Amino acid sequence: MRIGVPTESRVGESRVAATAETVKKLVQQGHQVTLQAGAGLKASQPDGAYEEAGAQIGDIHAAFDADIVLKVRAPSTEEVPRMRQGAILVGMLGRLDQTNSELLAQVGVTAFSLEAAPRTTRAQSMDVLSSQANIAGYKAVLIAAQHYKRFLPMLMTAAGTVKAARVLVLGAGVAGLQAIATAKRLGAVIEASDVRPGVKEQVESLGAKFLDVSLLTDEEREIAKGVGGYARPMPSDWLRRQATLVHERAKQADIIITTALIPGQKAPVLLPEEAVMEMKPGSIVVDLAAADGGNCPLTVADEVVERHGVTLIGHTNLASMVAADASALYARNVLSFLTILLNSNDARVLNMEDDIVKACLVSHDGRVRDAQS
Known part of the structure; x- marks a missing residue:
């Protein structure tokens, strides 16, 4: 198969969908790989490294005129027509972006959105959400430290002792756990x-204190289990109790990192304006849900703003700020997906009945696949 890797065109996107490491493996499997010149430069992947791995370097036309196009983000409306009918597109396409999905279907592209891969053991190696959230959690702490006007660790000096910063992490998924580990x-x-009370052990194993909100009803206990590794919306009474606890702890925090997302829904508000107003002057909030409405209503996507003496950071693509490692992990995710997508005996025959492949399918045969099916 001819595989093309274009340069990412979205502003601020520094990642690339294939690295020299994964290109070498694709070439060894018999595929012809063409990258747009400079596609990996921002991710510390020079053209020469790709050529040494067996790839060809071409222009944007060569990268898009392939049997399989590998992308990090969804192609723009100007890029979609560059793909030919029957081509395969693999990337993080925005599973719920109906307009983009319809455009891909009109061109006749078979598109796969890797965010939709199920949270199963078999799909772990292609879990792009986890690989990129891991990096975002790490970077969130470093960005907070950059803006925080004090030390994070406790320091004992001749001039006196400096207290350690207090960090509050809201949401203990992949990003939250990495934020805890990094802050520690x-x-x-x-x-x-x-x-999810089940994450308490993980939180404590990383050296953090878990803020436990009691589950008082069977309904609360059932919902708290989550589904497919994701949190579910909790009942209003539990949310009220959690909000009260978070409000009290927020007043003591120096840095708050919010990571809560619910697939297909606007991000839940965990840090209302009233809580921000009572935070200490100079405190920092890094809102990893900024792209989905934010866990704090004061957050502005892709901006750093100050409200009530608190700095709120709304970067929406933290993984791209660590482009080299983010690309390395993402490219391995893509390679794992291609391994199950392409038939080992005849790569032209796709394993469309595979449960992971079906879950990621966005468009095929000129039709958009229902995101709920």
């Missing part, structure tokens, strides 16, 4: 909250 390495005192 930097010497902060950490607390964390999550709707």
Whole structure:
């Protein structure tokens, strides 16, 4: 198969969908790989490294005129027509972006959105959400430390003792757990909250205190289990109790990192304006849900703003700020997906009945697949 890797055109996107490591493996499998010149430069992947791995370097036309096009983000409306009918597109396409999905279907592209891969053991190697969230959680702490006007660790000096910063992490998924681990390495005192009581052991194993909100009803206990590794919306009474606890702990925090997302829905509000107003002057909030409405209503997507003496950071693509490692992990995710997508005996025959492949399918045969099916 002819595989093309274009340069990412979205503003601020520094990642690339294939690295020299994965290109070498694709070439060894018998595929012809063509990258747009400079596609990997922002991810520390020079054209020469790709050529040494067996790839060809071409222009944007060569990268899009392939049997399989590998992308990080969805192609723009100007890029979609560059793909030919019957081509395969693999990337993080925005599973619920109906307009983009319809455009891909009109061109006749068979598109797969890797965000939709199920949270199963078999699909772990292609779980792009986890690989990129892991990086976002790490980077969130470093960005918070950059904006925070004090030390994170406790320091004992001749001039006196500096207290350790208090970090509050809201949401203990992949990003939240990595944020806890990173903040711990930097010497902060950490607390964390999550709707799923089952993550308490993980939180505490990383050295953080878990803020436990009691589950009072069978309904609360059932919903708290989550589904497919994701949190579910909790009942209003539980949310009220959690909000009260978070509000109290927020007043003591120096840095708050919010990571809560619910697939297909606007991000839940975990840090209302009233809580921000009572935070200490100079405190920092890094809102990893900024792209989905934010866990704090004061957050502005892709901006750093100050409200009530608190700095709110709304970067929506933290993984791209660590482009080299983010690309390395993402490219391996893509390679794992291609391994199950393409038949080992005849790559032209797709394994469309595979459960992971079906879950990721966005468009095929000129039709958009229902995101709920």
